[in-house]
Amino acid sequence: MNSNEIDPSGGPARSTPQRVTVWDLPTRLFHWLLVAFVGTSFVTAEIGGNAMQIHEWSGFVILSLLLFRVGWGFFGSRPSRFSDFVHGPKAVLNYGRGLLRKDSPPHFGHNPLGGWSIVAMLLALFVQAGTGLFANDDIMTEGPLYSWVSKTTSDFITDIHEWNQGVIVALVAIHIFAILFYLFVIRENLVTPMITGVRSWNGTVEEPNGRTWAAAVIAGIAAVAVYLLVH
Numbered sequence: 001m002n003s004n005e006i007d008p009s010g011g012p013a014r015s016t017p018q019r020v021t022v023w024d025l026p027t028r029l030f031h032w033l034l035v036a037f038v039g040t041s042f043v044t045a046e047i048g049g050n051a052m053q054i055h056e057w058s059g060f061v062i063l064s065l066l067l068f069r070v071g072w073g074f075f076g077s078r079p080s081r082f083s084d085f086v087h088g089p090k091a092v093l094n095y096g097r098g099l100l101r102k103d104s105p106p107h108f109g110h111n112p113l114g115g116w117s118i119v120a121m122l123l124a125l126f127v128q129a130g131t132g133l134f135a136n137d138d139i140m141t142e143g144p145l146y147s148w149v150s151k152t153t154s155d156f157i158t159d160i161h162e163w164n165q166g167v168i169v170a171l172v173a174i175h176i177f178a179i180l181f182y183l184f185v186i187r188e189n190l191v192t193p194m195i196t197g198v199r200s201w202n203g204t205v206e207e208p209n210g211r212t213w214a215a216a217v218i219a220g221i222a223a224v225a226v227y228l229l230v231h
Contacts, residue, residue, distance in 0.1 A: 017200040024077045026215035037061050052141040063129040067222035079109030087112040131161040144230040
């Protein structure tokens with residue numbers, strides 16, 4: 001970043017990198033809990049049998065996490081808000097064209113491409129969790145809303161549930177590839193900030209206000225909504 005660039009808060013940029021907070025605690029907890037439970041869901045689906053009970057519970061947690069993230073996308077700290085990282089096609093194309101240029105301006109949170117990858121992942125996981133509520137395996141497992149639809153409709157939804165697994169695997173692979181690309185080509189570590197919440201930045205920024213109480217309220221609402229839905 002050169003001396004005449006503007007940092008995310010609108011003030012003048014500094015020439016010396018500073019250690020600043022980028023990801024608030026609720027965002028980081030959401031990210032790693034989602035990783036854990038998506039992994040659990042895939043493993044239990046492969047095992048089958050009695051493990052499908054854990055698969056079902058894991059799906060409920062994932063749905064609760066997704067609902068939380070939607071709320072946090074509007075009420076969380078600035079880098080976690082959809083308005084901060086969901087950009088139009090022009091911004092995405094411009095970012096893609098200048099990705100390998102040394103003078104390409106850095107992004108404090110998610111870049112335009114990364115922002116849409118987050119949206120794609122959230123949508124795919126919503127489809128997976130939602131279809132799981134109506135799915136069946138023709139043996140011993142039925143989603144909690146299975147009785148709301150006919151067997152034919154449930155079978156169709158189950159097909160979508162199974163097909164969408166491949167979509168999620170593809171998106172995860174792209175996500176991992178992007179992390180490695182940024183680490184070895186762009187020379188930017190994306191993983192450590194999502195663990196510690198801190199990154200190096202050449203400008204003054206407003207420290208993210210995670211508002212833990214707000215996160216707790218949104219998480220509670222999401223959990224209650226899922227509980228009422230499935231019981």
